[in-house]
Amino acid sequence: xxxxxxxxxxxxxxxxxxxxFWCNPISGHNTLYWYRQNLGQGPELLIRYENEEAxxxxxxxxxxxxxxxxxxxxxxxxxxxxxxGDSAVYLCASSLDRWGNYGxxxxxxxxxxxV
Amino acid sequence: xxxxMQIPQYQHVQEGEDFTTYCNSSTTLSNIQWYKQRPxxxxxxxIQLVKSGEVKKQKRLTFQFGEAKKNSSLHxxxxxxxxxxxxxxxxxxxxxxxxxxxGTKLIIKP
Numbered sequence: 001x002x003x004x005x006x007x008x009x010x011x012x013x014x015x016x017x018x019x020x021f022w023c024n025p026i027s028g029h030n031t032l033y034w035y036r037q038n039l040g041q042g043p044e045l046l047i048r049y050e051n052e053e054a055x056x057x058x059x060x061x062x063x064x065x066x067x068x069x070x071x072x073x074x075x076x077x078x079x080x081x082x083x084x085g086d087s088a089v090y091l092c093a094s095s096l097d098r099w100g101n102y103g104x105x106x107x108x109x110x111x112x113x114x115v
Numbered sequence: 116x117x118x119x120m121q122i123p124q125y126q127h128v129q130e131g132e133d134f135t136t137y138c139n140s141s142t143t144l145s146n147i148q149w150y151k152q153r154p155x156x157x158x159x160x161x162i163q164l165v166k167s168g169e170v171k172k173q174k175r176l177t178f179q180f181g182e183a184k185k186n187s188s189l190h191x192x193x194x195x196x197x198x199x200x201x202x203x204x205x206x207x208x209x210x211x212x213x214x215x216x217x218g219t220k221l222i223i224k225p
Contacts, residue, residue, distance in 0.1 A: 041218070042203055042216060044215075045213070048211075055210060056210075065193060098145075098208060099211050100148065100211065101163065102163070102190070103150075103160030103161075103162075104150075104213070106157040107157065108156075109157050
């Protein structure tokens with residue numbers, strides 16, 4: 001069984017440019033999460049989806065970040081325009097249920113560098 | 116808001132020594148999960164504890180959940196080089212959201 005698939009693996013962009021990340025969760029996992037992880041810190045939740053509905057986006061900086069999960073399967077996270085402080089690893093995770101029972105399965109992440 | 120404090124931030128041990136990391140929550144948790152993140156990798160789920168006072172073992176790893184469901188610990192006996200990484204606890208509150216600790220980085224001294 002394939003795990004959570006993310007692309008691209010690395011991305012380097014200039015500030016003020018747009019960038020998008022893609023995630024395909026484990027088949028059958030209805031809950032999908034986007035996290036941001038800065039070096040030496042724990043993951044920080046950006047948005048949580050249950051099927052196609054964003055049920056928790058309180059930590060998403062909505063002035064520049066957007067996300068979608070149109071068919072309740074794969075998801076895209078976008079930043080426009082990117083700022084230097086957005087440099088981080090963006091992790092996608094999925095879980096079987098909304099409570100995260102059996103844990104979250106993370107993708108390999110996208111390492112974003114904004115220059 | 117809810118916080119999960121994790122200590123220590125780093126722990127240096129000689130190979131073969133034991134390692135322990137502790138998590139404390141400001142509020143009662145419904146459950147707590149533990150993850151391991153290897154250098155350059157992503158968090159990998161280790162275990163979930165749900166019951167008050169629960170203790171679970173995975174080979175050399177022992178996980179405990181406090182009686183009040185506000186603290187937890189992970190103990191590794193006789194560390195090996197393969198144990199290197201950062202160990203995160205993540206507590207689940209009332210709104211299904213996981214609150215992550217800052218992690219404890221295990222460093223094995225050569």
